[in-house]
Amino acid sequence: MKKLGAEFYEAPTLVLAERLLGKIFVHREASGRVTRGRIVETEAYLGEGDEACHAWRGMTERNRAMFGPPGTLYIYFAYGCHYLANIVSEPEGVAGAVLLRAMEPVEGVEWMRERRRKVDERALMSGPGKLTEALGLGPAHYGESLSGEICWLEDAPDLPPELIGASPRIGISRSAALPWRRFVTGSPHVSKTQIGAPSKKRKKGIGK
DNA sequence: GCGATGATGAACT
DNA sequence: GTTCATCATCGCA
Numbered sequence: 001m002k003k004l005g006a007e008f009y010e011a012p013t014l015v016l017a018e019r020l021l022g023k024i025f026v027h028r029e030a031s032g033r034v035t036r037g038r039i040v041e042t043e044a045y046l047g048e049g050d051e052a053c054h055a056w057r058g059m060t061e062r063n064r065a066m067f068g069p070p071g072t073l074y075i076y077f078a079y080g081c082h083y084l085a086n087i088v089s090e091p092e093g094v095a096g097a098v099l100l101r102a103m104e105p106v107e108g109v110e111w112m113r114e115r116r117r118k119v120d121e122r123a124l125m126s127g128p129g130k131l132t133e134a135l136g137l138g139p140a141h142y143g144e145s146l147s148g149e150i151c152w153l154e155d156a157p158d159l160p161p162e163l164i165g166a167s168p169r170i171g172i173s174r175s176a177a178l179p180w181r182r183f184v185t186g187s188p189h190v191s192k193t194q195i196g197a198p199s200k201k202r203k204k205g206i207g208k
Numbered sequence: 209g210c211g212a213t214g215a216t217g218a219a220c221t
Numbered sequence: 222g223t224t225c226a227t228c229a230t231c232g233c234a
Contacts, residue, residue: 043226045226052226053226054219054226057220060219060220061219062218062219076218076226077217077218078217078218078225078226078227079215079216079217079225079226079227079228080215080216080217080218080225080227081215081216081217081227081228081229082227082228084226084227086226099226101226127227127228128226128227129227129228130227130228169226170226170227171225171226171227172225172226173224173225
């Protein structure tokens with residue numbers, strides 16, 4: 001498999017979101033353990049005109065990686081429980097990134113199971129928080145370049161258009177109508193979370 | 209099988 | 222204080 005070069009990532013975010021489907025994400029730890037996953041679900045986040053994007057109001061300490069060079073990782077901590085990984089797109093200076101939402105385990109399933117604790121293979125990477133845990137990605141990889149020796153992508157044939165599905169993004173409330181989610185139609189490894197029913201207001205426990 | 213909810217931390221108003 | 226680009230679990234069917 002051929003490692004994708006930096007030029008692959010310098011593309012409009014929505015275009016990159018589609019091109020990433022089918023590609024192989026690789027993480028090689030210092031210990032030598034290698035894990036590979038095939039990307040089957042993504043979401044595009046743009047700095048301009050997208051209120052769900054962390055960078056829509058400008059650069060902050062947290063989101064500065066989204067303005068950086070394309071082909072780097074933007075990783076952040078969400079909900080107090082999970083790290084989510086994005087691949088930065090667009091030319092340097094323009095905010096944009098593609099959220100990795102789901103993958104199909106390809107190699108290193110044993111390490112994934114160890115990190116995720118006994119779960120069936122379908123649940124190993126079928127969600128953005130799950131796949132970062134399975135791959136062993138975390139804050140240490142913030143801003144990491146995909147042209148380096150730790151994380152990278154390997155090429156794979158582009159998917160035929162009829163296999164690429166589109167829908168609104170999941171789990172957001174601002175700019176929720178934009179159909180910027182992309183996924184491999186029929187893949188059992190796509191996250192199952194449903195988009196419809198935006199459960200009204202999350203009730204916060206008052207007296208705890 | 210399915211929907212609702214707590215956990216838990218950091219950024220933002 | 223409120224809001225999250227979430228996940229696992231519990232309760233009900």
